[in-house]
Amino acid sequence: MQRYSIFSLARHALNDHAGWKPAWRHPDPKPNYDVIVIGGGGHGLATAYYLAKEHGITNVAVLEKGWLGGGNTGRNTTNVRSNYILEKNQRFYEFSLKLWESLSQELNYNVMFSQRGVLITAHFDPQTQALLRRGNGMRVIGSDAVFLNPDQVRRKVPVLDFSPTARFPITGAFLQPRAGVARHDAVAWGFARAADACGVDIIQNCEVIGIRVEGGRAVGVRTTRGDIGTGKIGIAVAGHTSRLAAMADLRLPIESHLLQAMVTEPIKPMLHVSLSFGAGHFYTSQTDKGELVMGGDLDGYNSYAQRGNLPMIEHVAAAAVTVMPCIGRLRIMRHWAGIMDMTMDGSPIIGKTPVENLYINGGWCYGGFKATPGSGWVFAHTIAHDRPHALNEPFSLERFASGYTIDERGVGPYPALH
């Protein structure tokens, strides 16, 4: 692997930048691997990287039906945070956040992790109490959370609606200072490059169309580029988790839903935090290019379409101008959607399945991006040792049967409401 540094940049600049090599290889699939990871998004690539680096398992293939990071890794709103109330979530996401803090150095690839803080506005007393409780819970496990009074919010985010006629007066805000945003494509590319350097084969345009199970044990996959044998299979395919599981005759507690996101035209820097609106489902941050990237709630019905309907766009835009009236004249430049595998309790599934040697990492609902390094780390551990790590043990598939669901929002088995 060519290491990237200021010196390599200078050296290549003297050579007119003609000497840069591709960041990863494009190998043909081998007949057999020790581990096959299905899905070349952030989670799959991170899994392959940590399999090689932490567990010395380098005979690994990542199979991707399209191109790297072309699914939800390239479609999310890039928030990285660990502001959860349930301890199982707190510990897992805090672990992931800590990995983020050194990820660029770890991968020798700038993932542009910007710890600008994630701020949730408060508008009502009960909500303030709930946010304080959440923040205190985070501090108990050693994470960071602060509560800002209205003056502090105004100094930090002056573009919000502080006028006397505001529809939802801002009574404070909940801030996780170490949270922030990252460059989503760079995360996929950084993990791909680092995994490839460890010997992992990254095979794009290779769709898995079947999983071979013999005697209750996964032994290989059928793909559009031929059959491949393997010792173990890890599924990390976001919205399509149910479809892959069905290839091994598994039914999952998952519904696939669509989530839309959009960006405005680029403007000068105006928003220095990642903002969540406390009186509606709306969140936004400003990209390095100056666009405001924003999203809201699910459309609310099962979908694999990767495109949504207009009422939700209108809803998000309405929330945006409610909390930030100054952006009312901005135009929406692009909008898109991704497929979310929504679980019945709103928490992911990372662990073993009833089929031996088949492991699932899915059900990320719409919170998968922030989990990328942590998810890959615990999933690699689970595959390598054939048992979960303490961090992902609570996120087992069996929790639905045993009654230990992890329902952060407390709404019950209604995937669209999480």
Add this chain to the structure above:
Amino acid sequence: MLIPCPHCGNRPHAEFTYGGDATLGPRPDGMAAYTVWMEFVYLRDNPCGPHREYWHHTLGCESWIVVERDTLTHRISGSSLPGTQETT
């Protein structure tokens, strides 16, 4: 997306509330085995393609209806009232 309500005709989907998979059921007996309830409450086929699903016409006639919709294309091929086979 326009949803054909058997009572009201084509109406924008924003008038409706989604009710999920309509192929489950009937609701298990209260004394049914735990695994039967687990499947009923949690497990879904979650198909990529034709899907029978409940919608409630919340801002219209307030009926629950069954809609046949393709989850990949969002094309709706018909709807009916629960318990009937007719589609409109």
